[in-house]
Amino acid sequence: MIGRLATIASFVVGLLLWEFAIRYFHVPVYVVPPPSGIALALYRGLDAHLTDIGGYYYHFGVTAYESLLGLAIGAVLGIALGAIISQVAFFERTLLPWILAFMAVPKIALAPIFVVWFGIGLTSKIVMVVTITFFPVLINAIAGFRAASPDQIELMRSCSASSWQIFRIVKLPSALPYIFAGLNLAAILSILGALVGEFIGAQSGLGSLIVQMNNNLDMRGVFSVLVLLSAFGLGLHYLLGWFRSKFLFWSPDERNITGL
Amino acid sequence: MSLAATDPIIRADRLSRDFRNLKGERIEAIGEVSFDVPRGAFISIVGPSGCGKSTLLRIVAGLLAPRGGDIFLQGKPVTGPSREIGMIFQSPVLLPWRTVLANVMLPAQVLKLPPSQYEQRAHDLLRLVGLSGFEDSYPHELSGGMAQRAAIVRALVHDPAILLADEPFGALDAMTREQMNTEFQRIWMESGKTILFVTHSIAEAVFLSDIVLVLSGRPSRVLDVVEVDFPRARDIDVMGTDRFGDYTKRIRARFAATSAVEL
Ligand SMILES: Nc1ncnc2c1ncn2[C@@H]1O[C@H](COP(=O)(O)OP(=O)(O)OP(=O)(O)O)[C@@H](O)[C@H]1O
Ligand SMILES: [Mg+2]
Numbered sequence: 001m002i003g004r005l006a007t008i009a010s011f012v013v014g015l016l017l018w019e020f021a022i023r024y025f026h027v028p029v030y031v032v033p034p035p036s037g038i039a040l041a042l043y044r045g046l047d048a049h050l051t052d053i054g055g056y057y058y059h060f061g062v063t064a065y066e067s068l069l070g071l072a073i074g075a076v077l078g079i080a081l082g083a084i085i086s087q088v089a090f091f092e093r094t095l096l097p098w099i100l101a102f103m104a105v106p107k108i109a110l111a112p113i114f115v116v117w118f119g120i121g122l123t124s125k126i127v128m129v130v131t132i133t134f135f136p137v138l139i140n141a142i143a144g145f146r147a148a149s150p151d152q153i154e155l156m157r158s159c160s161a162s163s164w165q166i167f168r169i170v171k172l173p174s175a176l177p178y179i180f181a182g183l184n185l186a187a188i189l190s191i192l193g194a195l196v197g198e199f200i201g202a203q204s205g206l207g208s209l210i211v212q213m214n215n216n217l218d219m220r221g222v223f224s225v226l227v228l229l230s231a232f233g234l235g236l237h238y239l240l241g242w243f244r245s246k247f248l249f250w251s252p253d254e255r256n257i258t259g260l
Numbered sequence: 261m262s263l264a265a266t267d268p269i270i271r272a273d274r275l276s277r278d279f280r281n282l283k284g285e286r287i288e289a290i291g292e293v294s295f296d297v298p299r300g301a302f303i304s305i306v307g308p309s310g311c312g313k314s315t316l317l318r319i320v321a322g323l324l325a326p327r328g329g330d331i332f333l334q335g336k337p338v339t340g341p342s343r344e345i346g347m348i349f350q351s352p353v354l355l356p357w358r359t360v361l362a363n364v365m366l367p368a369q370v371l372k373l374p375p376s377q378y379e380q381r382a383h384d385l386l387r388l389v390g391l392s393g394f395e396d397s398y399p400h401e402l403s404g405g406m407a408q409r410a411a412i413v414r415a416l417v418h419d420p421a422i423l424l425a426d427e428p429f430g431a432l433d434a435m436t437r438e439q440m441n442t443e444f445q446r447i448w449m450e451s452g453k454t455i456l457f458v459t460h461s462i463a464e465a466v467f468l469s470d471i472v473l474v475l476s477g478r479p480s481r482v483l484d485v486v487e488v489d490f491p492r493a494r495d496i497d498v499m500g501t502d503r504f505g506d507y508t509k510r511i512r513a514r515f516a517a518t519s520a521v522e523l
Pocket of ligand 2: 313314315426
């Protein structure tokens with residue numbers, strides 16, 4: 001209780017300091033806006049109708065759609081390929097070198113290429129998000145499938161289990177803590193990927209909104225979008241945390257995690 | 261020395277097995293080991309650490325091929341894991357994400373046996389080991405002894421003819437261990453299984469077994485076959501008797517004699 005009060009108090013004091021510093025030093029609003037200005041811009045943006053083209057909801061929906069769909073595809077691909085690579089030595093030898101080579105490429109550098117290939121519509125952003133979320137999930141999934149306990153595998157073998165049964169009953173659950181760690185990283189990257197894609201060229205989405213507002217020197221607007229993005233990131237983080245606690249209640253790590 | 265029986269349920273005939281260590285050197289674990297296990301018998305294997313007891317059990321379980329010699333289960337050569345075997349390891353090896361019931365049902369699930377029938381059996385066995393009421397608990401909620409009891413139930417659930425146990429009570433404290441010994445004897449008597457039991461404890465081996473197989477250090481051979489003829493059910497007090505002491509002394513003397521030669 002005291003802890004929570006301290007958190008709230010620190011937020012309030014921080015915002016007040018920010019507000020008064022800007023007024024006291026006469027910082028122009030097109031450089032750094034005061035919290036009150038950001039709040040006002042946020043209020044105006046959110047006051048629109050849900051379906052208004054060009055409103056915050058619309059742009060938010062576009063960015064959320066790109067990042068969530070891209071994240072889902074990237075995660076499924078990462079887990080599936082991780083499973084194949086960890087199960088079949090042939091694929092480990094043939095695919096893993098390619099993957100490691102591609103992983104070294106800074107994915108953000110691909111955004112302009114994707115716009116050329118897939119246009120300025122949603123597809124290029126989704127491809128960007130898939131590309132950027134795929135690797136952390138894949139690498140963690142491979143580590144997870146390999147981390148299955150040899151004792152548990154020996155137990156399964158002693159029961160005449162097939163390798164598919166060993167995979168499904170032992171390796172997959174053992175990999176879950178690793179996969180969730182990868183997903184947490186991928187969730188943050190998914191928003192980043194969508195934004196970068198939108199910066200390069202887009203007609204909709206919060207990224208394009210930021211570019212537009214920046215050009216108009218509407219810093220209050222830009223910051224209000226940042227607030228929205230941070231809320232989206234936190235929401236995704238808590239959603240994943242909820243899934244984690246549902247699926248990983250048995251994991252010793254999970255039981256030690258408090259808060260956040 | 262060897263142990264011969266007519267129509268044995270397990271026959272190990274001049275088994276040997278070596279390994280390569282990380283430096284690539286050849287390590288002879290099992291030198292030459294032969295024994296027969298009569299149906300329904302309780303047989304213990306004792307021997308110095310690293311002499312290949314676990315390796316021997318893995319060969320019997322069909323998890324590892326011998327380098328030389330033959331192994332037969334119920335007259336047929338072993339080519340892989342068999343549903344006639346249930347295994348108990350030194351640690352319980354329960355899957356932490358499964359309830360106790362789901363854990364003990366694992367072999368039945370893997371073997372695709374009818375769930376309703378075997379679930380009933382699982383419940384009965386859990387009652388037998390004093391775990392009724394813990395069906396829906398998770399492994400982290402159990403004590404070490406309770407977890408090992410669950411592991412025993414899991415080894416029995418698919419009704420195999422043979423139980424292989426690799427130091428199943430080695431990780432338990434002395435008091436729990438004594439209690440588990442008496443319980444394990446009772447479970448064995450009620451189930452009528454054949455048991456091959458590896459242990460470091462000579463007293464435990466003598467207390468539980470019909471026959472104790474004494475192995476030498478690496479590369480292992482059978483040093484002695486000790487038949488223990490205390491009547492069943494044995495009470496833990498039997499450990500205090502002179503005859504019990506004679507058995508343990510005889511086995512210890514065997515170890516002392518060979519290690520003096522081999523070291
Ligand atoms: N997979 C393996 N690879 C290499 N060496 C092995 C392997 N398994 C066993 N060994 C070696 O074979 C020997 C026998 O091992 P094993 O585990 O069967 O001994 P043990 O009698 O069960 O010992 P303990 O009483 O300590 O459990 C040891 O020297 C061990 O290092
Ligand atoms: Mg061993």
